[in-house]
Amino acid sequence: MGSFEAATAVTFAGDGPEPGWDRxxxxxxxxxxxxxATNGGYLMAMAARAMAASCGNPxxxxxxxxxxxxxxxxxxVMVESVRSGRRLSTMAATLxxxxxxxxxxxxxxxxxxxxxxxxxxxxPTGASFDECLRDRVDDDDRPTTxxxxxxxxxxxxxxxxxxxxxxxxxxxxxAEMAGWFAFRDGAPxxxxxLLFAVDVFAPSIFNFSGATLWVPTVELTVxxxxxxxxxxxxxxxxxxHVAGGVLGEDGDIWDRDGRLVxxxxxxxxxxx
Amino acid sequence: MGSFEAATAVTFAGDGPEPGWDRxxxxxxxxxxxxxATNGGYLMAMAARAMAASCGNPxxxxxxxxxxxxxxxxxxVMVESVRSGRRLSTMAATLxxxxxxxxxxxxxxxxxxxxxxxxxxxxPTGASFDECLRDRVDDDDRPTTxxxxxxxxxxxxxxxxxxxxxxxxxxxxxAEMAGWFAFRDGAPxxxxxLLFAVDVFAPSIFNFSGATLWVPTVELTVxxxxxxxxxxxxxxxxxxHVAGGVLGEDGDIWDRDGRLVxxxxxxxxxxx
Numbered sequence: 001m002g003s004f005e006a007a008t009a010v011t012f013a014g015d016g017p018e019p020g021w022d023r024x025x026x027x028x029x030x031x032x033x034x035x036x037a038t039n040g041g042y043l044m045a046m047a048a049r050a051m052a053a054s055c056g057n058p059x060x061x062x063x064x065x066x067x068x069x070x071x072x073x074x075x076x077v078m079v080e081s082v083r084s085g086r087r088l089s090t091m092a093a094t095l096x097x098x099x100x101x102x103x104x105x106x107x108x109x110x111x112x113x114x115x116x117x118x119x120x121x122x123x124p125t126g127a128s129f130d131e132c133l134r135d136r137v138d139d140d141d142r143p144t145t146x147x148x149x150x151x152x153x154x155x156x157x158x159x160x161x162x163x164x165x166x167x168x169x170x171x172x173x174x175a176e177m178a179g180w181f182a183f184r185d186g187a188p189x190x191x192x193x194l195l196f197a198v199d200v201f202a203p204s205i206f207n208f209s210g211a212t213l214w215v216p217t218v219e220l221t222v223x224x225x226x227x228x229x230x231x232x233x234x235x236x237x238x239x240x241h242v243a244g245g246v247l248g249e250d251g252d253i254w255d256r257d258g259r260l261v262x263x264x265x266x267x268x269x270x271x272x
Numbered sequence: 273m274g275s276f277e278a279a280t281a282v283t284f285a286g287d288g289p290e291p292g293w294d295r296x297x298x299x300x301x302x303x304x305x306x307x308x309a310t311n312g313g314y315l316m317a318m319a320a321r322a323m324a325a326s327c328g329n330p331x332x333x334x335x336x337x338x339x340x341x342x343x344x345x346x347x348x349v350m351v352e353s354v355r356s357g358r359r360l361s362t363m364a365a366t367l368x369x370x371x372x373x374x375x376x377x378x379x380x381x382x383x384x385x386x387x388x389x390x391x392x393x394x395x396p397t398g399a400s401f402d403e404c405l406r407d408r409v410d411d412d413d414r415p416t417t418x419x420x421x422x423x424x425x426x427x428x429x430x431x432x433x434x435x436x437x438x439x440x441x442x443x444x445x446x447a448e449m450a451g452w453f454a455f456r457d458g459a460p461x462x463x464x465x466l467l468f469a470v471d472v473f474a475p476s477i478f479n480f481s482g483a484t485l486w487v488p489t490v491e492l493t494v495x496x497x498x499x500x501x502x503x504x505x506x507x508x509x510x511x512x513h514v515a516g517g518v519l520g521e522d523g524d525i526w527d528r529d530g531r532l533v534x535x536x537x538x539x540x541x542x543x544x
Contacts, residue, residue, distance in 0.1 A: 060490070060518065060539065061490060061491040061539040063335040063378060063491070063493060065354070065362050065378060065379075065380060067354065067355045067362060068355075082337070082339065082373070082376050083339045083340075083373070087541065088490060088541075090337050090339060090376065092364075092376065092378075101354070101355070104354050104362065104364065104378060106335060106337060106364075106376060106378045107337075107491075108337060108490045108491055108539070111516070112516065113515065113516025113517065113518075114515055114516055115515055115516055116513060116514065116515040117514050117515065118447060118477075118480055118511065118513065118514040118515075119512065119513045119514070119515070120447075120510075120512045120513070121512045121513055175390060175392075205390075208390055218332070218333060218360060218380045219333040219335070219379075219380055219493075221335060221491075221493050221537070223520055223537075223539050225513055225515055225516075225518070225520070226515065226516075238392075239390065240391065240392045240393045241388060241390065241391045241392070241393055241497055241532050241535070242388065242389050242390040242391070243385065243386055243387055243388040243389065243390075243391070243497055243498065243532075244383070244384065244385025244386055244387055244497075244498075245359075245385065246332065246385075246497070248495055248497070248535065260513050260515075263513070263520065263537075265493070265495075265535075265537055267332065267333040267380070267495050269359065269360075
């Protein structure tokens, strides 16, 4: 079992307070945070695992509202079966920790089938995984002491050359962040890992403004459109519209064969 | 009061079964359907009105899962206050009719402020509202008997020249549908009307495939990014990826001054 799968595992813990509700328990692991706050995609993936276990299918479309930050410790996921259909199950869930609600999730679960009949979303023709800039190593492949999210110990995020400029005060001027994602332990990227992968890159707005202030996500919706083939996935995030202290960001993820496997869209707050 | 506002009005009907829950009653009106099934955006707007009434703010980000079709008749919206914050309130709701759940909604509500600091989403440079093709009138401005959704009696949807080709078996070959939206009674387009406007155009896939089969929406998320100035709004919908019997469609809406006011994304099922 990969480190991400183990860190987001949940266990059935009994029936919920109403018919059609199930309780799951999990453990928010240390090391998947940024400055103590556990990554949002990680929390969404843990909730999604409980929802998927309850209905027997992976997430197709899933929306997560982030209510409060969480840190390492025991968590509970209360899952509600909203509707069970032939092709799809609609599920709702609340992940709580220390008796406080952390995220609220709503999603449709069902078979994920690839075979595109139409796509205008081609993978970017940028540098390959091997050519992209590696984080946390220097030119001689030695680990650096660069600061950053703790979860970089688990994931290998490689930015397209230039897109890392924001970190040294040289933003590209375009609100775009692209690159590759892989688990350091080589674990396959399944639908739950895709929910995490869409939330681990630095905000694309950093390359527009140069500012690197925290932009808390209000809502994140992910459509899982395919199961990646083995290997790293390629990702591109763009902010198309920032207004009134509110930021939108769209993400697209392709597998190593260039097939679209996920689309994300989030609404986040800009610091005022 | 405009016909849409009246048709989606809700009334506080008492406390819900738990603290922080409110009940609202409404009436799904006839005439807002397609072949008897009430428009999904209409149902989402009715639920959003109850959620907004409960928290005192309009929707910023709202996700609706469509569980079953509904037709005209009494409806109830059960609203749950998930989190009440300084800038945002997170609200959940279920709209039911005849004792059956119809839609499940999750959203963040708060002040909508325009003033873009970054936008790469410019309004399409197509035909103006007056130049676009008018539905349901012939060349001499006389009403036609063209079939179509009943709600066309309430809304004036004008497609860009060419984009109406699907209806006569001449699709453009591009999965795009663009044009303008206005209420026939001239009512202003508020955030609730935007939730409806993103769901009234024919699916953009019709211009790719030429097929006009029903594509039921599984999930629709709308980000309200501005309050439109008076007048019609301009809209563009595109399907970028269709695979495994699942269709994604993105929509963007601008006001008459060319400011982005809403973005939508939906996942829908293709007939198998």
